Amino acid sequence: MLEIQGYLVLFLLWFISTIFIRSLFKKSESYKLPPGPPISFPILGHAPYLRSLLHQALYKLSTRYGPLMHIMLGSQHVIVASSAESAKQILKTCEESFCNRPIMIASESLTYGAADYFFIPYGNYWRFLKKLCMTELLSGKTLEHFVSIREDEVKCFLRNLLAISKSGKPIEMRHELIRHTNNIISRMTMGKKSNGVNDEVGELRKVIREIGELLGAFNLGDIVGFMRPFDLQGFGKKNNDTHHKMDAMMEKVLKEHEEVRAKEGEGSDRKKDLFDILLNLIEADGADSKLSRQSAKAFALDMFIAGTNGPASVLEWALAELIRNPHVFKKAREEIDSIVGKERLVKESDITNLPYLQAVVKETLRLHPPTPIxxxxxxxxxQVDGYDVPAYSKIFINAWAIGRDPNYWDNPSVYDPERFLQNDDPSKSKIDVRGQYYQLLPFGSGRRSCPGASLALIVIQATLASLVQCYDWDVNDGKSNEIDMKEVGRVTVFLAKPLKCKPVSHFAPFSA
Known part of the structure; x- marks a missing residue:
């Protein structure tokens, strides 16, 4: 009986949605929409075309329908940009029309009703948060304040790899890289790091992983609006439970900081962390400079999510590419040896003098942006490029496809950092990854680009330089350097098969 009821419900939903979608398209006939595949699926629109990885599926469709493409996800118009030109029109020429991020069910549940900087609608409060990010939370002065923490964590990371390597067994690098990046963010944000799998920070890391999975999950209610209240897949309870766990952890950290601040008073020499800065902003006088408690916790959540998985993903891809391309690895190490020498560990301050290492990171971000869309x-x-974009349409910028566009990149599937250092074309070496060059957009562009790009680059470059300087890397028991480069993931993309390799000590300045 329950099975029959279930089928009746599905039939009813199909029938209603078919009528709804047909009426929607009648209303849309006056639009001059970009080209796209034919609609042939009730309820889901073009979703069945997207069964493989989203960025790859959209890229394949764009090769047929063009760099500016229209699809339907359920009842929603989606415009997909897969070229630098179309991305520039959306992110620069017409930017004021595209200043919001779409709010999904999971993001609304998990980020305090979209109270965080990442999802909050464009407006006065968003501008206030943007100013705080740029002048207080993620400013150059703030990042410099934490340089000793980051460099200390790199040393701890290298020591840990050295200890593990003595067993002679391959290391799953993703696990170690995520723990490393999470420890950096944990110490910068709340002044503590993980000392074991069951401690407070270790538990926080587990919840962050849960949140990442929920944000990347396919929720039918996001594309078929009238099904949203039914929560047929059961994500609503999971979202709420995970949010309550995260909120309890954040609130505990805030209260701990408030207690410490009350005891120590003014003039304390304790090294302040980002939660101290957030509390200063919460307690500030005046409406123009006051941060809500929810936004403070949401900002910390953004830091943990973006600052942990994104850099770890890029580092795993970079190390895999260096192992597969030993001539690139050799050149990167030679540059470090010539600039840094062979008697000390590379530092963050050395990075500006390591152009080839910077090119390695750029090339990794070109082929493997951590968030491909x-x-x-x-x-x-x-209007964009002569086509209509209806209000409330979703816009997807396919950074993965743009980074592989043969109109901008020679031999785009080849890993070649030299492309950023061509002496016969100085403009190539000037290409940056912070959103000014639309053929390379790993951190987005415009007003809503990633505010943590500078921090991410610092962590990626300094960690990668130390891995190149201190270790050789063996895969497949030294028999070959072949690595399966298939992808997995929706929000952050990793190697489908985690990179497993043996670090062989080459230079250990920290072993004494």
């Missing part, structure tokens, strides 16, 4: 939402109806 970033999204916007149309605030109002507008």
């Amino acid at each position: 970033f999204a916007r939402e149309a605030i109002r109806s507008c």
Whole structure:
């Protein structure tokens, strides 16, 4: 009986949604929409075309329908940009029409009702948060304040790898890289790191992983709006439970900091962390400079999510590419040896003098952006490249496809850091990854680009330089350097098969 009821419900949903979608398209006939595949699926629209990895599926469709493409996800218009030109029109020329990020069910549940900087709608409070990020929370002065923490964590990371390597067994690098990046963020944010799998920070890391999985999960309610209240997949309870766990942890950290601050008073020489800065902003006088407690916790959550998985993903891809391309690895090490020498560990301050290492990171971000697609939402109806974009349309910028566009990149599937250092074309070495060059957009661009790009680059470059300087890397028991480079993931993309390799000590300045 329950099975029959279930089928009746599904049939009813199909029938209603078919009528709804047909009526929607009748209303849309006056739009001149970009080209796209034919609609042939009730309820889901073009979703069945996207069964493989989203960025790869959209890339394949774009090769047929063009760099600016229209698809339907359920009842929602989606405009997909897969070229630098179309991305520039959306992110620069028409930016004011695309200043919002789409709010999904999971993001609304997990980020305090979209109270965080990442998802909060564009407006006065968003501008206030943007100013805080740039002048207080993620400013150059703040990042410099934490340089000793980051360099200390790199040394701890290298020592840990050395200890593990003595067993002679391959290391699953993703696990170690995530723990490393999470420890950096934990110490910068709340002044503590993980000392074991069951401690407070270790538990926090588990919840962060749960949140990442929920944010990347396919929720039918996100594409078929009228099904949203039914929560047929059961994500609502999971989202709420995970949010309550995270909120309890954040609130505990805030209260611990408030207690410490009350005891120590002014003039304390304790090294302040980001939660101290957040509390200063919460307690500030005046409406123009006051941060809500929810936004403070949401910002810390953003730091943990973006600052842990993103850099760890790039580092895993970079190490895999260096192992597969030993001539690149050799050149990167030679540059470090020539600039840093062979008597001390590479530091963050050395990075500006290591252009080849910077090119290695750029090339890794070109081929393997940690977030291959970033999204916007149309605030109002507008035109892009002569096509109509209806209000509230979702906009997908396919950074993965743009980084492989043969119109901008020679031999785009080949891993070649030299492309950023061509002496016959100085403009190539000037290409940056912070959103000014639309053929390379790993951190987005415009007003809603990633505010933590500078921190991510510091962590990625300094960690990668130390891995190149201090270790050789063996895979497949030294028989070959072949690595399966298939991808997995929705929000952050990792290697489908985690990189397992043996570090062989080459230079150990920290072993004494």
